[in-house]
Amino acid sequence: KNEVEQSPQNLTAQEGEFITINCSYSVGISALHWLQQHPGGGIVSLFMLSSGKKKHGRLIATINIQEKHSSLHITASHPRDSAVYICAASAQDSNYQLIWGAGTKLIIKP
């Protein structure tokens, strides 16, 4: 079993829908990163959070340390949001290693 699990693996939705991507982890962490990768493109950091909630434009990330769970939400989704979304956990016992989720491939149809 992976230490960081994402769900769903694939998600197809219509433009305008509210999107939720989940990330669960089984190890103690000090922070969780959410990243975005467009097809054939580079990787962009969306959020780094260790508690509570962060918001940037239409993107919202939450984390519940007790439940070892984080979610990434996209409001009013748009076709340009189509990408792979990856969560990665910064483990408590390592300052340099991230434990990576497998990614969620999101397709938003117009």
Add this chain to the structure above:
Amino acid sequence: DAGITQSPRHKVTETGTPVTLRCHQTENHRYMYWYRQDPGHGLRLIHYSYGVKDTDKGEVSDGYSVSRSKTEDFLLTLESATSSQTSVYFCAITKTYLNTGELFFGEGSRLTVL
């Protein structure tokens, strides 16, 4: 956007030849990382650096070496490339440790070993 430049962006080489990938940053960030990304594996850490001349191995370091003689440059070398090293390589930087620092990535270098 963070100033990270990877070179070359694309390279095709033959088995047994040496290859060096360069990561150059203009952010003066202390920490630099080399990852490889393969289908079905996600991102895997090859080597990282926590300062000039301070480097250490990641989870998939066999067949790779690194050097960091200046803050801004982190070189990844494949001494004798093999087909299993065909991959997309990403450089990343952080200002602080990963538990407090946002991660910034380069655009990636696609390496094909024939």
